[in-house]
Amino acid sequence: MTAVLSLPRRLPLAAALFALLGLAACSGERASESDAGAPAAAAPERLVIYTERKPNLLDPVLAAFTAETGIAVETRTDSADALIERLVAEGAGTPADVLITVDAGNLWQAAERGLFAPIVSPVLEANVPANLRDAEGRWFGLSERARTIMYAEGRVDPATLSTYEALAEPQWKGKLCLRSASKVYNQSLVAMMVERLGPDRTLEVLRGWVANLATAPFADDTLLLQAIAAGQCEVGIANTYYLGRLEKENPDFPVAPFWPNQADAGVHVNISGAGVLAASQRKDTAKRFLEWMSGDTAQTLLAGLNFEYPVKPGLEVDPIVRGWGEFKADPGDIAVAGRRQAEAVMLMDRAGWR
Known part of the structure; x- marks a missing residue:
């Protein structure tokens, strides 16, 4: 029930303000007392992703990730060069957790500039062929x-x-x-x-x-x-x-x-790929995101949206892509690019x- 303060008609203004402030303080104390035993609500998990991939080729995949995990995702889209320079300029204060870009050459450049944190993940190592990922675990191919x-x-x-x-x-x-x-x-x-x-x-x-x-x-x-x-x-x-x-x-x-x-x-063959940023404050969540991106749902979506190939072996491709027939891919280490x-x-x- 909301308390209503009734003041005498001739009460001086200063006294009236003092009474109102006192009521607010009392209301605050009662609220604090009633909430004292309740745990604070945990902030929802989220990720900030800097990406070179166009929104129409990535947003449906991110929406599926959020629907499955409850983790919200924010994106910033630009060219690879611009994103790398932005990350270098932002340094430890960057809000970003993951960089997604196209072409292994761009990923290699980002790694050489110290932007990625090496991660160890049996899931990623199982899903992404060795020649399509960094030998030090700094970046991983997501589509071919x-x-x-x-x-x-x-x-x-x-x-x-x-x-x-x-x-x-x-x-x-x-x-x-x-x-x-x-x-x-x-x-x-x-x-x-x-x-x-x-x-x-x-x-x-x-x-x-x-x-x-x-x-x-x-x-x-x-x-x-x-x-x-x-x-x-x-x-x-x-x-x-x-x-x-x-x-x-x-x-x-x-x-x-x-x-x-x-x-x-x-x-x-080349790749689009990603890495966990060294300056991220949410590395565990970012690692979980990359692992999810290497799984069946994300691989099928990511490749299908742009007529590409999954990096994870054995998955179906778009009918148009299937119509081109099979080929032998260059087995060389893509980091050479x-x-x-x-x-x-x-x-x-x-x-x-x-």
């Missing part, structure tokens, strides 16, 4: 994407295709499309080539690619694939999920992937790839 040869169906006989290197041969003069050398996806592809072929042979291949270009490099893979479909070029190199998006809009889109199958390698990135960029520049 293939960057492969694309060709014009009906105009190119796939029997004439073989390896990435073969696209440098004279038969493809004026028929090759590439994306800009500034994109990290191409830098990672070349870094893995340097590891496999050595710098001299890689430079020779890159010069052959540049000599065979049908047009200037494209700003993104979608434009490249559309150029192949339009007859501007016959072959190119692109991430398969860009093709998946185009096929979803038009099932008859006239471009198909070809899977290189070199004896010592295979199809170049970061370690040899600077060398790759130098070779691409020397070859005249802009």
Whole structure:
């Protein structure tokens, strides 16, 4: 019941205020006495995630995580470079707990700048293949994407295709499309080539690619694939999920992937991935999040939203992705994409790839 104070009509203002304050103090004391035996409500668990992945490709996964665990998630979205610089600037005061980004080169750079805390997790080690995670446990792949040869169906006989290197041969003069050398996806592809072929042979291949270009490099893979479909070029190199998006809009889109199958390698694959931040005040919760992200529910959602592949073996893929057939993935350590990135960029520049 609410107490009502009745004051004499001529009570001085100061006295009236004093009486009101006294009543408030008494009410506070009674409230404190009544709540003394009740435990304080625990603050709900939450995570702050800095992410390069677009909201439409991540939010449904995070919503499923919250629904299953009760842990609220806040996100900040930006480019990998911007997020890494922001984390460095924020230092120990960052509100973030997890960094999610695309391309192993970006993850390697973040780790080299001391942003990730090494974690030990039998769950992550069981779900994420060793070549798709950091050897020191600083970051882990969460989805796998293939960057492969694309060709014009009906105009190119796939029997004439073989390896990435073969696209440098004279038969493809004026028929090759590439994306800009500034994109990290191409830098990672070349870094893995340097590891496999050595710098001299890689430079020779890159010069052959540049000599065979049908047009200037494209700003993104979608434009490249559309150029192949339009007859501007016959072959190119692109991430398969860009093709998946185009096929979803038009099932008859006239471009198909070809899977290189070199004896010592295979199809170049890269990842989107994440790590627990060293400055996080919620490392246990962040670790739990990464473990959940490597499980069946998250893997199926994360890969399916963008026509990618789960890193956890044995899970189903989107029907469009399944229609491309199976391939042999390069088993090399994806961390090489970061370690040899600077060398790759130098070779691409020397070859005249802009």
